[in-house]
Amino acid sequence: MAELEAVKDRMVAEVDRLADVLLEASHSIHEHPELAFEEHHAHDVLTGILEGEGLDVERSAYGLKTGFAARAGSSGPTIAVLCEYDALPVIGHACGHNVIGTAGLGAGLAAAALAEEAGGRVLILGTPAEEGGGGKVFMAEQGALEGVDAAMMVHPAGADLRSMNAIAIQQCHVRYEGKAAHAAAAPHKGRNALDAAVLGYMNIAALRQHIKPDERIHGIFTDSGDAANVVPATAGAIWYVRSPKLRKLDALKQRVLDCLEAGTKAAGCTMTYEWKDPAYADLVDLEPFDDLYVENAARLGRTVHDHRSIPGIVGSTDMGNVSYLVPSIHPMIQVSPPHVAIHTEDFVQYARGPEGDAAVLDGAKALALTVADLWLRDGALDAVKAAFAGADRRS
Ligand SMILES: [Zn+2]
Ligand SMILES: [Zn+2]
Numbered sequence: 413m414a415e416l417e418a419v420k421d422r423m424v425a426e427v428d429r430l431a432d433v434l435l436e437a438s439h440s441i442h443e444h445p446e447l448a449f450e451e452h453h454a455h456d457v458l459t460g461i462l463e464g465e466g467l468d469v470e471r472s473a474y475g476l477k478t479g480f481a482a483r484a485g486s487s488g489p490t491i492a493v494l495c496e497y498d499a500l501p502v503i504g505h506a507c508g509h510n511v512i513g514t515a516g517l518g519a520g521l522a523a524a525a526l527a528e529e530a531g532g533r534v535l536i537l538g539t540p541a542e543e544g545g546g547g548k549v550f551m552a553e554q555g556a557l558e559g560v561d562a563a564m565m566v567h568p569a570g571a572d573l574r575s576m577n578a579i580a581i582q583q584c585h586v587r588y589e590g591k592a593a594h595a596a597a598a599p600h601k602g603r604n605a606l607d608a609a610v611l612g613y614m615n616i617a618a619l620r621q622h623i624k625p626d627e628r629i630h631g632i633f634t635d636s637g638d639a640a641n642v643v644p645a646t647a648g649a650i651w652y653v654r655s656p657k658l659r660k661l662d663a664l665k666q667r668v669l670d671c672l673e674a675g676t677k678a679a680g681c682t683m684t685y686e687w688k689d690p691a692y693a694d695l696v697d698l699e700p701f702d703d704l705y706v707e708n709a710a711r712l713g714r715t716v717h718d719h720r721s722i723p724g725i726v727g728s729t730d731m732g733n734v735s736y737l738v739p740s741i742h743p744m745i746q747v748s749p750p751h752v753a754i755h756t757e758d759f760v761q762y763a764r765g766p767e768g769d770a771a772v773l774d775g776a777k778a779l780a781l782t783v784a785d786l787w788l789r790d791g792a793l794d795a796v797k798a799a800f801a802g803a804d805r806r807s
Pocket of ligand 2: 507543754755
């Protein structure tokens, strides 16, 4: 069996060999921001490179037009490296998924080059629509994670962190129906759908004082009538409901619905709602798996801090759902100063600047080295699996 350190050295050299290609791809994806499920340019760039390196690629894999899968190795444990590449409306690559996609690509290719020799298998998965679409969930439902022993990705951020403070989330889309009337001549004949929405909003504002400190509820009105002199017959709202664990979400969702329905009743209107699937699960952290990444990042000169030492919640990710199904890591890699947060316009520039480029290469290396550990290091995969078996992932 191949010697671990030799395999790791060659993986690092492999990422260095691919550096120009990876960075060109990162910049190209950055310059063509594409929304969830429409990432055709990114899909073609990434699959083109995989094919150019001699891998068999399944385009539009697992039921998603912009998903893909490529495999290497014929025996041993299967480690999945996940690539995200969708952008945000208006502000483009403010979450830096160009870095995720190309770091994952580099890691996958470096692992693929050593797979036969090291006796391991790697699966490179292109997973669309992280920003609200839940691409990983749909691909997993189609069997993308079958036979996978562990999964990994790396996300850019303002710091190097073991994992992400990610909590569960589900969206609720609400429609209100009232009755139109002249707002001055015959208001008594109307039933105000906007009132229903506003009263629901106010009820939730009161509810917020009495939820757990790490739960979040936030919403917008999407429709509030057409003319100020007409009692609005329709209104609409979107709410995001977040809780630390997936299984705690249901109780909070019911409290939110009670608030919305009370407002609707008070206004004499009716409402319909839809909880948008999939809900995103919280991230299940596995200490031994995170430790491997931290150690490999240190080898590259990166000090990775404990995400639990940083107060606050970063958000939610469909990698949480993956972490419920197979042992997973979702470390964060620094591309911006700590005060520049993801999902801001300032972050966009860092995602394709020198720091973003360094993160593509270091991220690719750190993930590849972690694949090598799972393949070859005595007891490493067993420890990860034991931690997964004992983890709190009851949904
Ligand atoms: Zn992101
Ligand atoms: Zn994001």
